[in-house]
Amino acid sequence: MKNTKGIFRGFTGVRANSKSLMDNSSFKENTTGYLFLLPALIVLGLFLFIPAMMSLYYSFTDYYMLTPDLTEFIALDNFKTLLSDATFRTSVGNIFQFVIFIMPIQVGTALGLALLVNRSNRGTMFYKIAYFSPVVMSLVVVSVLWLYILNPASGLLNEILQTIGLPAQPFLSSPNQAMYVIIFVSAWQGAGYQMLIFLAGLQNIPEEVYEASTIDGANKWQQFLNVTLPMLKPTSLLILTTTLIDAFKLIIQPMVMTQGGPLNSTLTPVYYIFRTGFTDRQIGFASALTVMYGGIIIIFTVLQRKFVGGDTNE
Amino acid sequence: MNRMSKYFMLMSSAALLAACGNGESDSSGENSGNGGSASSDEVTVWVQYSEESAEGQVMVESIEEFNETNEEGITAVVEYIPRSGSGGGYEDKINAALTTDSLPDVITLDGPNTAAYANSQIIQPLDEYISSTDDLLPSIIEQGTFNDELYSIGYSESGVGFFYNRTMLEEAGVDLDTLPTVDDPWTWDEFNGLLDTLASNYDGPVLDMGFDDQSEWLLYAFSPFVWSAGGEITNEEGTEAVGYFDSEETVSAFDFIQSLVEEGYSTITPVEKGFHTGEYPLYMSGSWTMQELDNEYEDIDYGIMPYPVSPNTNELFSPTGSWAYGMTTSTEKPEEAGVLIEFLTSEQELYDMSMGNSVLPARQSVADRMLEEVEEPMQVLIEQNSKTGRARPTLINYPQVSRTFQETVTESTYYEQNPDLNSLLETKAQEIESNLE
CATH class of the missing domain: 3.40.190.10 (Periplasmic binding protein-like II)
Known part of the structure; x- marks a missing residue:
């Protein structure tokens, strides 16, 4: 939690500064402050704000990648097409299936792992590294490795299933199973990262609070419910928000493992946008998809903050 | 604090300058790749493989030979831009060049892209520059034809x-x-x-x-x-x-x-x-x-x-299908680019490309020549290709x-x-x- 505290201190620091910005007497200091911001603003502007604004503009045009000079303003036509686009609807349905399942699974796993390794036993270092190692591997590599494990005819997983007497599964080649397999692989790959943040949060809960609760006669489970969880709230909120946004951006796993199939069951909006823009060359329409989907993500992030109670954590 | 901040500013502005400097040298590199701005008899080609690949090795030799032997005094310069699996990398570069109008004189393109590129006027018809098309396999002609004109010529075949x-x-x-x-x-x-x-x-x-x-x-x-x-x-x-x-x-x-x-x-x-x-x-x-x-x-x-x-x-x-040569609409030297494409798709060059890269030939004469030199499985594919090959539809x-x-x-x-x-x-x-x- 030391880190988190540091971040909060940073925030209040900014706030204090912003007050002094209005103060004319420290003009010099203000200029220095803005100059400090400049590099970040330039980088963010070049790689985030300007491209985002360009996408917004392109979404109202018929920009075809091969004829940039013939681009024309077509107002809302892209959005009209989009509303009747069944593939986009399918992809949005798929991503909600993914989000609904991966959020509890990945965050729950991360919390469980953090609780497990949050002891000073010998060997916890090994587990920390073991749980975290998938995070540092490239997603493409992870996906390819799982492709081998999940191969229905010769994969390791089916060998194991058959050894213990269970029927072999089609996994990624079944439209009903493919998305769940991707959820599992993604949670396995990503949980280590959230585990580390949870761990930082856990280690920052003061020992006295636990002592006090023990004196009050709380058992381990009550301690977990009434001390650990509430004290983890700021950490949890950060994790829930970042995991949600990351989940909405799913593309690599289906791209490598299923190419969006079978029967579009793992086609995600970002993958669909990529395909429309870069394979089909319809930059204008892809931009409209991006704008629409960006809106959906913003709405759900705000809703989540409302429901999880993010506003109380200042 | 003040000294620190000045030091930091200096560092960051230096970094920014360096970044901008890089950008500039990059773009000038691109410009020198553009035939238009270089010496008058230089023709630039972009290809989608690396210099080290089997195709690249053949290309290096072909270009050397072309530069030494062509009678028009043309110098061909090749830029090797390897593509990733699905055509990224190379095609990204083409797309970027379209927005900045900096395409070279000759490009390679995947056969099925012919219609889209021709319709978007990225490449132009080759008929008036290429004389020896009779011997090309029908599938190569089909693949390169859009609106009854030949826009691209495949330099090998597949089957x-x-x-x-x-x-x-x-x-x-x-x-x-x-x-x-x-x-x-x-x-x-x-x-x-x-x-x-x-x-x-x-x-x-x-x-x-x-x-x-x-x-x-x-x-x-x-x-x-x-x-x-x-x-x-x-x-x-x-x-x-x-x-x-x-x-x-x-x-x-x-x-x-x-x-x-x-x-x-x-x-x-x-x-x-x-x-x-x-x-x-x-x-x-x-x-x-x-x-x-x-x-x-x-x-x-x-x-x-x-x-x-x-x-x-x-x-x-x-x-059938393969990557092909096309001449850009933006080239200022169509005659010279035509001479180069004609050379690169000549019998001897296609033979070298097919043998060096173990791919099927794009010309009937090369097919006949190879049939006597390759093993039986390859013979079957060459024969099937030249007798029964059909190109994928040319659609925008x-x-x-x-x-x-x-x-x-x-x-x-x-x-x-x-x-x-x-x-x-x-x-x-x-x-x-x-x-x-």
Whole structure:
């Protein structure tokens, strides 16, 4: 939690500064402050704000990648097409299936792992590294490795299933199973990262609070419910928000493992946008998809903050 | 604090300057790649492979020879821009160059892109610059033709056949002398006979058709079944798909494809490298597999047989396609670029490219020459290619049409979900038609 505290201190620091910005007497200091911001603003502007604004503009045009000079303003036509686009609807349905399942699974796993390794036993270092190692591997590599494990005819997983007497599964080649397999692989790959943040949060809960609760006669489970969880709230909120946004951006796993199939069951909006823009060359329409989907993500992030109670954590 | 901040500012502005500087030198590098700004007799070519690749090695020598021998005093400069698997990298560079109007004089392009590039006026017709087109394989002409004009010339060909494991076929009691040839192919029924023999002998799927490769492969390799049945993806003009892609003939082809999975002869989840490791006796794959087998799986004694044909037509079709040369519309030196393309697609250069890179030839004369020098499996593919090769449709929205075709193949192999191929193909035909202009 030391880190988190540091971040909060940073925030209040900014706030204090912003007050002094209005103060004319420290003009010099203000200029220095803005100059400090400049590099970040330039980088963010070049790689985030300007491209985002360009996408917004392109979404109202018929920009075809091969004829940039013939681009024309077509107002809302892209959005009209989009509303009747069944593939986009399918992809949005798929991503909600993914989000609904991966959020509890990945965050729950991360919390469980953090609780497990949050002891000073010998060997916890090994587990920390073991749980975290998938995070540092490239997603493409992870996906390819799982492709081998999940191969229905010769994969390791089916060998194991058959050894213990269970029927072999089609996994990624079944439209009903493919998305769940991707959820599992993604949670396995990503949980280590959230585990580390949870761990930082856990280690920052003061020992006295636990002592006090023990004196009050709380058992381990009550301690977990009434001390650990509430004290983890700021950490949890950060994790829930970042995991949600990351989940909405799913593309690599289906791209490598299923190419969006079978029967579009793992086609995600970002993958669909990529395909429309870069394979089909319809930059204008892809931009409209991006704008629409960006809106959906913003709405759900705000809703989540409302429901999880993010506003109380200042 | 103040000193620190000044130091930091200095550092960051230096970093920024460095970044900008890099950007500038990059773009000037690009400009020097653009033939327009260089010396008057310099022609620039962009290619999609690296200098170290087999293709690259041949290209380096070809260009050296061209620069020494051409009578017009033209200097050709090649920029090697390797592409990633799906054509990224190289095509990204082309797309970026379009927005900044900095394309070179000559580019390479994937055959099916010809229509889109020609329609967007990125490349221009080659007819007036190229004289020796008679000898080019019909599939190369088809692939490069848009609105009756030749826009691109493939510098090699590719093909697909049915690889068979001699040892495994003989073990199952198949007489190898009875196998089909390009002049006397098997019908789908005869082919099923072989599959049946093998399936009962080896218990399980015996043919890997790459159903798990949900990419361009599915159109490339499976469209010959449609053509052999007398079906089409679109009409000749490329304006209609309804009535073509959902015709009785097309349905019969997909019915055959579906039956291969339904009967258990083939599988949608093949074992990785199943043919290479002796798991499957049959493998539908492309010319590139020969190299892999010869270099890394020498134990497999294999042959190649041609596509089976529809019993209704007995007509053999095989897939073709390759990367090709095109001349940009923006070039200021069309004459010189034409001379270079003519040279690069001449008999000797295409021969060197095909032999150096173990790919099929793009000219009949090269095919005749190679037939005497290569081994039997390669001979089958060369023969099948020059006698029966057919190019994929030249359509502006090819990527979308291809994806619909790919989905149709995949969906038909999910036979339980899609027992009614007629209605599946009706839907798909409409989807294709919505992407035609």
